[in-house]
Amino acid sequence: MMNISSFVLSRLVYTDLRLIVQHTKVKHYSTLSVRICHKNSAVRNPLVYACRGLSGISDGGNEQNVPGKDTQDQSGDTTNDGSEKSYEIEENVKEDIAKATKSSKITKILPEKTVLPDESDINPQTTKTKRSRTSNKSTTETKEGGKKEKQVRKKRESIIDNEDLSGLDTNVKNLLETYKLRRIAGHTCVIINCLKCSVIMKPVVSDAIYVNKTTGYFSCFTCKKHGPLTSLQENFETLIKTKGAKKNFVCFNDKDTYNVYDWSIHNEQAEEALRKGEQMKKFKIEEFKQIAEILGFENIQKSTLEKQNITYDKERHALLIPYLSPDGVLIDCKCLTPYFDEDGEFNGLSYSFTNGSGQSSLFGWRKEDEEKKQLILTKTEKDALVLQQTTSDYAVLSLPRESNLPQEVLPYLEKFESVILWFGDDIHSWEYTIKFARKLGENRCLVFRPGDECSTPHEILKSNLSISHTLSKAKPMKNDHLTSFEDLRSEVKAQIAQQELVAGVQWRRFAQFNNVLKGLRPGELTVMSGRTGSGKTTFMSEYSLDLCMQGVNTLWGSFEVNNTRLAKTMLIQYAKKKLSPENLNEFDQFADEFQKLPMHFMTFFGQNEIKKVIDTMAHAVYIHDTQHIIVDNLQFMMGSDMDVTDKFSKQNLVYAAFRRFASEHNVHLTLVIHPRKENEDTELTTSSIFGSAKATQEADNVILLQTSKTKRGGKKYIEVTKNRFDGELGNISLKFDPEDLTLSNAGKKEKKSLERKISDEKTEYEDFTDEYEDEEEEKQKEFIM
Numbered sequence: 161m162m163n164i165s166s167f168v169l170s171r172l173v174y175t176d177l178r179l180i181v182q183h184t185k186v187k188h189y190s191t192l193s194v195r196i197c198h199k200n201s202a203v204r205n206p207l208v209y210a211c212r213g214l215s216g217i218s219d220g221g222n223e224q225n226v227p228g229k230d231t232q233d234q235s236g237d238t239t240n241d242g243s244e245k246s247y248e249i250e251e252n253v254k255e256d257i258a259k260a261t262k263s264s265k266i267t268k269i270l271p272e273k274t275v276l277p278d279e280s281d282i283n284p285q286t287t288k289t290k291r292s293r294t295s296n297k298s299t300t301e302t303k304e305g306g307k308k309e310k311q312v313r314k315k316r317e318s319i320i321d322n323e324d325l326s327g328l329d330t331n332v333k334n335l336l337e338t339y340k341l342r343r344i345a346g347h348t349c350v351i352i353n354c355l356k357c358s359v360i361m362k363p364v365v366s367d368a369i370y371v372n373k374t375t376g377y378f379s380c381f382t383c384k385k386h387g388p389l390t391s392l393q394e395n396f397e398t399l400i401k402t403k404g405a406k407k408n409f410v411c412f413n414d415k416d417t418y419n420v421y422d423w424s425i426h427n428e429q430a431e432e433a434l435r436k437g438e439q440m441k442k443f444k445i446e447e448f449k450q451i452a453e454i455l456g457f458e459n460i461q462k463s464t465l466e467k468q469n470i471t472y473d474k475e476r477h478a479l480l481i482p483y484l485s486p487d488g489v490l491i492d493c494k495c496l497t498p499y500f501d502e503d504g505e506f507n508g509l510s511y512s513f514t515n516g517s518g519q520s521s522l523f524g525w526r527k528e529d530e531e532k533k534q535l536i537l538t539k540t541e542k543d544a545l546v547l548q549q550t551t552s553d554y555a556v557l558s559l560p561r562e563s564n565l566p567q568e569v570l571p572y573l574e575k576f577e578s579v580i581l582w583f584g585d586d587i588h589s590w591e592y593t594i595k596f597a598r599k600l601g602e603n604r605c606l607v608f609r610p611g612d613e614c615s616t617p618h619e620i621l622k623s624n625l626s627i628s629h630t631l632s633k634a635k636p637m638k639n640d641h642l643t644s645f646e647d648l649r650s651e652v653k654a655q656i657a658q659q660e661l662v663a664g665v666q667w668r669r670f671a672q673f674n675n676v677l678k679g680l681r682p683g684e685l686t687v688m689s690g691r692t693g694s695g696k697t698t699f700m701s702e703y704s705l706d707l708c709m710q711g712v713n714t715l716w717g718s719f720e721v722n723n724t725r726l727a728k729t730m731l732i733q734y735a736k737k738k739l740s741p742e743n744l745n746e747f748d749q750f751a752d753e754f755q756k757l758p759m760h761f762m763t764f765f766g767q768n769e770i771k772k773v774i775d776t777m778a779h780a781v782y783i784h785d786t787q788h789i790i791v792d793n794l795q796f797m798m799g800s801d802m803d804v805t806d807k808f809s810k811q812n813l814v815y816a817a818f819r820r821f822a823s824e825h826n827v828h829l830t831l832v833i834h835p836r837k838e839n840e841d842t843e844l845t846t847s848s849i850f851g852s853a854k855a856t857q858e859a860d861n862v863i864l865l866q867t868s869k870t871k872r873g874g875k876k877y878i879e880v881t882k883n884r885f886d887g888e889l890g891n892i893s894l895k896f897d898p899e900d901l902t903l904s905n906a907g908k909k910e911k912k913s914l915e916r917k918i919s920d921e922k923t924e925y926e927d928f929t930d931e932y933e934d935e936e937e938e939k940q941k942e943f944i945m
């Protein structure tokens with residue numbers, strides 16, 4: 161017979177056990193945390209054993225009572241008098257656990273230490289009430305109670321720093337410590353009890369709050385609110401200070417104070433957008449086939465789209481997709497429209513959201529998936545629909561944008577024991593796979609590697625290959641730190657086969673860059689320099705905007721120019737026209753479009769500590785899946801209050817930190833550095849860059865904004881002086897337009913091609929009318945004859 165502590169969580173019961181396991185071959189004991197998840201309160205039919213790692217070696221173990229054990233636990237694991245029930249663990253369960261612990265023999269099972277919130281810790285008033293209720297008890301009992309309480313508090317304090325909290329953001333740690341919260345460490349979040357709900361009812365799942373381990377972003381499963389940690393803290397503070405019955409307290413009531421979002425409100429705007437399309441059932445089979453062909457949705461059945469309440473707008477050829485909150489409330493509508501190349505060939509789908517809140521959720525939530533423990537995550541709705549149509553064992557969800565896994569949904573993915581990331585077998589998909597597996601917890605992720613011959617689910621369906629067979633090829637993400645060529649082989653092959661993708665994201669406005677640098681690749685460091693006032697910021701602004709408009713998640717750290725001025729430059733470059741009081745009526749249209757780009761700005765200005773900057777960058781990579789970071793510029797970030805030797809050594813440390821950051825986080829970092837003060841009459845060289853040679857040694861690419869000293873008018877161009885990718889060096893000419901602040905000549909090119917198109921169409925029309933007139937003339941002649 162063994163003691164087990166358990167509690168209800170997310171409709172399932174988790175039982176946390178601390179096992180003392182004896183290794184079969186070696187004569188030592190280890191303690192191991194195991195979580196058993198089962199549908200009912202008894203430890204029978206366990207669905208899974210999630211081992212949380214061997215933690216040290218002990219020479220046995222003492223059975224302990226659980227400090228602060230909740231005597232009113234709804235799971236039924238406690239008896240009426242508050243003592244713990246004991247369960248017999250079935251032999252086969254023991255065997256399974258033994259297997260999971262690598263042929264160890266279980267010698268003892270101890271209850272996991274759990275800490276429950278105690279009102280007395282947070283609310284002196286409640287303690288008073290509690291005491292008055294028990295006032296008929298003897299003084300000895302009260303004394304003993306006090307002693308016990310002290311012991312419990314001491315235990316709790318020692319538990320605050322146990323292994324569950326390692327890797328937690330300091331602010332999250334502080335929250336747990338301040339309120340002495342009962343918590344469970346999940347894959348991505350710590351799960352805590354709401355102080356308010358614990359006051360009025362038993363601490364069970366329904367009142368759980370999920371707090372992101374890295375960012376502190378919280379989601380309350382009771383009131384469906386989510387937001388930053390500071391809002392949660394403020395809410396707890398207000399609750400504690402509130403006089404009177406806590407049960408009447410309304411969380412996050414003051415909308416102006418709390419920066420929180422509500423997922424329980426049905427969005428009328430989204431519904432209206434959806435109604436612009438017709439329901440799938442209205443289309444006949446043949447008609448639906450045509451629609452599927454237009455959108456590239458071949459082989460997906462009408463009923464599959466119908467189940468997701470997707471509608472179709474015939475006029476715009478637009479597929480209108482409802483975006484729901486994880487609880488099934490309509491929050492947004494995503495519109496997919498096909499775009500075609502110059503030859504009229506289908507070239508993919510472009511998307512827009514009605515109000516943007518869908519971008520913090522996922523597509524595909526279904527009631528029938530609530531109990532499922534395995535998830536497949538895809539990068540498009542189309543792939544999710546294919547899998548919803550062909551598999552029944554998995555929950556299937558897709559990303560709102562292929563490059564973003566929003567932190568808001570992570571709590572709702574906690575319940576999944578395994579997550580298959582099925583994005584395709586190309587190099588780009590692999591980059592996203594690595595990024596998102598880290599975010600989801602690599603231990604539970606199964607992935608496809610480049611070259612695994614497992615293109616997207618839709619491609620597999622179209623090629624009549626087996627979806628389930630492909631799924632069986634997904635392999636665990638996590639492996640140890642050693643690898644062999646056999647493991648790397650398929651990745652190497654893919655790198656050779658997909659050279660274009662390996663080269664990175666291509667520029668559209670600066671096509672010449674594609675010939676020299678080939679593309680923007682993750683994990684690289686680019687150093688950019690140019691003389692004072694030569695246009696570095698203006699150029700970097702358009703250079704990064706170009707990539708951002710293609711979906712590259714971008715973060716700007718502008719330490720010299722304030723964000724408003726930078727955003728204004730970028731908006732004008734986006735609009736490709738001068739924005740002035742005369743055309744202010746056009747501002748909103750451009751601003752609305754610009755706002756939807758995946759662009760963020762750090763709020764630092766002037767001198768700042770490198771650690772703070774790096775932390776903010778790491779935060780952005782986690783939250784926004786940032787792919788390109790621009791730091792403009794290094795000298796302003798470091799400040800000037802030091803002598804030259806200090807400056808050089810500090811600068812070297814900063815380079816090393818940025819270099820490490822780019823590699824570790826697999827993001828592209830562009831660093832703007834001023835040159836040394838040299839002869840203004842000569843053009844710059846790599847060695848003109850300020851500081852020691854470390855800057856250019858650490859960099860993968862070096863680009864210089866040059867002002868030609870030979871050509872009249874000081875023509876501007878970019879010189880690529882280092883390119884680690886393929887060594888190609890060269891110049892890219894720039895043409896500054898003071899109207900739209902572009903250097904790519906993008907506006908002009910577009911105008912020219914439009915003029916050419918109009919003139920071509922005009923000639924075509926004239927040719928056609930000439931031909932028609934000739935034919936008519938011939939006919940007339942024939943008639944007369």
Ligand SMILES: Nc1ncnc2c1ncn2[C@@H]1O[C@H](COP(=O)(O)OP(=O)(O)OP(=O)(O)O)[C@@H](O)[C@H]1O
Nearest residue numbers: 690691692693694695696697698699720876896901
């Ligand atoms: N090629 C160009 N020709 C003429 N003016 C330009 C050119 N590029 C930018 N400008 C203008 O020059 C001014 C300074 O540009 P910008 O701030 O981009 O230069 P910078 O090199 O970043 O300056 P700093 O050295 O102070 O960081 C802006 O008003 C901008 O519109």
